[in-house]
Amino acid sequence: MTRWKRTLWIAVFAPILIGLLAGGIFGHWVFLAAFVIWLGALACVLRAEALNARAREQEAPSPGLLGTRAGWGLLALLLIFGSAGLIRAVLGD
Numbered sequence: 001m002t003r004w005k006r007t008l009w010i011a012v013f014a015p016i017l018i019g020l021l022a023g024g025i026f027g028h029w030v031f032l033a034a035f036v037i038w039l040g041a042l043a044c045v046l047r048a049e050a051l052n053a054r055a056r057e058q059e060a061p062s063p064g065l066l067g068t069r070a071g072w073g074l075l076a077l078l079l080i081f082g083s084a085g086l087i088r089a090v091l092g093d
Helices: 003-026 030-057 063-091
Strands: none
Touching: 003 030, 030 063
């Protein structure tokens, strides 16, 4: 993975992570839990992007590599939506 792609993903996630961290420190503890979950989602996205770079280098990437890449992306989405569910369950509406 190139450095600029990694930097771009971190730049996309940084405002959300900063907001969750500030909300957890100055507000409710559930935002700290969501912060940790979003960090995990960022790690999943970076891993999927690294696998994507490896798949592009190959002429015919294996189905296992493509499935693993998709799995990391789906796990990132699951974590993001799970954090929203956690916040909603704790804080209610």
